[in-house]
Amino acid sequence: MDIGSRNDAVPLCSTAFVINGQQFTLELHPWVTLLDLLRGALELSGTKKGCDHGQCGACTVLIDGERINACLKLAVSLDGARITTIEGLGSPESLHPMQKAFIEHDAFQCGYCTPGQICSAIGLVSEGRVHSRADIRELMSGNLCRCGAYTNIADAIEDVMGQGRNQIREAAE
Amino acid sequence: MRPFSYTRAQTVQAAVQALASDPQAVLLAGGTNLIDLMKYEVERPGAIIDINRLPLNFIDDLPDGGIRIGALVTNSSVAHDERVRTRYPLLASAILAGASPQLRNAATTGGNLVQRTRCYYFYDPATPCNKRQPGSGCAAIGGVNRIHAILGASDSCIAVHPSDMCVALAALGATIEVEGPAGRRDIAFSDFHRLPGDRPELDNTLQSGELVVAIRLEPNHFAVHHTYLKLRDRLSYAFALVSVAVAVELSNDRLVDVRVALGGVAHKPWRDRLVEAEFAGVVADEEAFQKLAERLLSGAKGHGGNHFKIPLAAKAIVRALKQATSGRLQDQAAKSVQ
Known part of the structure; x- marks a missing residue:
């Protein structure tokens, strides 16, 4: 697969990863970010491009279980990684508990930041460092929401955390 | 982003060799600053040497009771390491005051040290900037300079170093292995970070082909009396306008050893050991803290938009010293004193 602008002077890099449980081996230009790879060639447009500079969190995905801004990672540097995007968390028939909670708590308006918020929230839960509502707010501060759904987002996360951490961790795997 | 070649270094020696032999090459670790700068074409490397697979992801205890943190340990892993939390809580607190959880999961210890300024003119290739393009001038002097330096600046550059982690490391007196x-x-x-002088393009004293391997911290007596106070335009996910790392050793209410490092005010984390030494043995009260703040800021100079930082820094220093000496550090989640 040839991704990015044509440049024959630079060799393509063979890169293998598992994305949402599916194995990919791709020939990539080194300057393609994970975000552009997901949204472009792989047509996984659930992950959003907000600022493209690590300032908004809309592109948050899980890389080997950790929440990361996909806009600031070169895809070739992730050879061997296991990547989970919003598309890999649940399906319309069987939503991830965090997706369900976001719907139940009306935790979005326009929805543009939501995939990043949900991936980030799942990362937050598996990190296991929340002891208070203030912790949720601080540890979700890497995801901006211009609609201002923050209160309901925190409610959704609190709700899910009340359901038990093990269940969430399993669902993320 | 401009095209570049990509290689993955397998050993530290190979990375050094590759870096030293190609003036167009740069090292890639977490990438949170470098990739961003490449998108703006502020950084235009011809070659990227990916060092993420080097064996520099360790936190080791040292025989003297100190600690050695590998250059590739992420900011999250340092901040949440039990030994760091108990023996160097100031470092953990400062790291958690910076960036966002996602960025801290990617950003590394070495990368944090060598990250570049967030001066908006440095980031904008359409404007003059002596740091980005030596000799082109400084658009921040006489321009919009609300976030800029009040200490140690020069006629060439008034940019500030953006790190929180480094402010704590300055106070703790770390050693960097390269x-x-x-x-x-x-x-x-x-000696690692520099003042701009007439060479603002040089952020630090790394020589050509050198890479950061680890940082070391000695054992200390600062685990009780310390704080990292960060003031910014919003409560999270923003760079410091002024930050203060304080580490104090107290005996009978007197300052035995007091260290105050400032962030957001200079081209490097700002610390003045001579001023600190003047306060050894002094009773730890508000009067002393105010004098200390006055002495630390005696050479402060504003550039218009950032005049407010001078009184802000003075008040922040006093508040941080009060927090540290009372053993009640700043809570980085609740944004209040614990």
Whole structure:
């Protein structure tokens, strides 16, 4: 697969990863970010491009279980990684508990930041460092929401955390 | 982003060799600053040497009771390491005051040290900037300079170093281990970052082909009386306008050893050991703290938009010293004193 602008002077890099449980081996230009790879060639447009500079969190995905801004990672540097995007968390028939909670708590308006918020929230839960509502707010501060759904987002996360951490961790795997 | 070649270094020696032999090459670790700068074409490397697979992801205890943190340990892993939390809580607190959880999961210890300024003119290739393009001038002097330096600036550059982690490391007096073509050497933390002078393009004293291997911290007596106070335009996910790292050793309400490092005010984490020494043995009260703040800021100079930082820094220093000496550090989640 040839991704990015044509440049024959630079060799393509063979890169293998598992994305949402599916194995990919791709020939990539080194300057393609994970975000552009997901949204472009792989047509996984659930992950959003907000600022493209690590300032908004809309592109948050899980890389080997950790929440990361996909806009600031070169895809070739992730050879061997296991990547989970919003598309890999649940399906319309069987939503991830965090997706369900976001719907139940009306935790979005326009929805543009939501995939990043949900991936980030799942990362937050598996990190296991929340002891208070203030912790949720601080540890979700890497995801901006211009609609201002923050209160309901925190409610959704609190709700899910009340359901038990093990269940969430399993669902993320 | 401009095209570049990509290689993955397998050993520290190979990375050093590749870096030293190609003036167009740069090292890639977490990438949170470098990739961003490449998108703006502020950084235009011809070659990227990915060092993420090097064996520098360790936190080791040292025989003297200190700790050694590998250059590739992420900011999250440092901040949440039990030994760091108990023995160097100031460092953990400062890291957690910076960036966002996602960025801290990617950003590394070495990368944090060598990250570049967030001066908006440095980031904008359409404007003059002596740091980005030596000799082109400084658009921040006489321009919009709300976030800029009040200490140690020059006629060439008034940019500030953006790190929180480094402010704590300055207060704690870390040592940086680097490896280069001539072998391994140690750099005292205070000698690592530079003031701009007439060479603002140089952020630090790394020589050509050198890479950061690890940082070392000695054992200390600061685990009780310390704080990292960060003031910014919003409560999270923003760079410091002014930050203060304080580490104090107290005896009978007197300052035995007091260290105050400032962030957001200079081209490097700002610390003045001579001023600190003046306060050894002094009773730890508000009067002393105010004098200390006055002395630390005696050379402060505003540039218009950032005049407010001078009184803000004075008040922040006093508040941080009060927090530290009372053993009640700043809570980085609740944004209040614990």
